[in-house]
Amino acid sequence: MTINHPQNTLEQLGITLPEAPKPVASYVPANQSGNHIYISGQIPFQNGQLFSKGIVPSQVDVDTAIECSRLCTINALACLKAEIGDLGRVTKVVKVGVFVACESDFGDQPTIANGCSNLLVDIFGAKGQHARAAVGVASLPLNVPVEIEFIFEID
DSSP, X not given: OOTTOHHHHHHHTTOOOOSOOOOSSSSOSEEEETTEEEEEEEOOEETTEESOOSOBTTTSOHHHHHHHHHHHHHHHHHHHHXXXXXXXXXXXXXXXXXXXXXXXXXXXXXHHXXXXXXXXXXXXXXXXXXXXXXXXXXXXXXXXXXXXXXXEEEO
């Protein structure tokens, strides 16, 4: 591993990737097409348990939702590593789609999405800069406040 290898950066950030979360329905966690890996929507599991449930901001505060966004990202990276073996193969984070279960008048989805985006840039540097959607929705699976899907490019 080189000094800038994503695994080294994860260690410097104090992040240990968990085992890739198992699907909670009928889908695969990762699917490769050409040199792109599509990661199914990840929810905020931590140590096998949901980190938070509810609607932002009435039941889940923004800071907790930001942490959920980070956990979704960590889980996605675990799925990615399980699929490709080495995060050093990532050449680009192409796009993330961030879904926030929120009140209809809530408009701060981009702040919550930054929990994901900032972590990806911290880990991958310029390769982590990506296109993004941050969307408010009425509800998400298992009543989680955040779900995120990802597209990575690999060598």
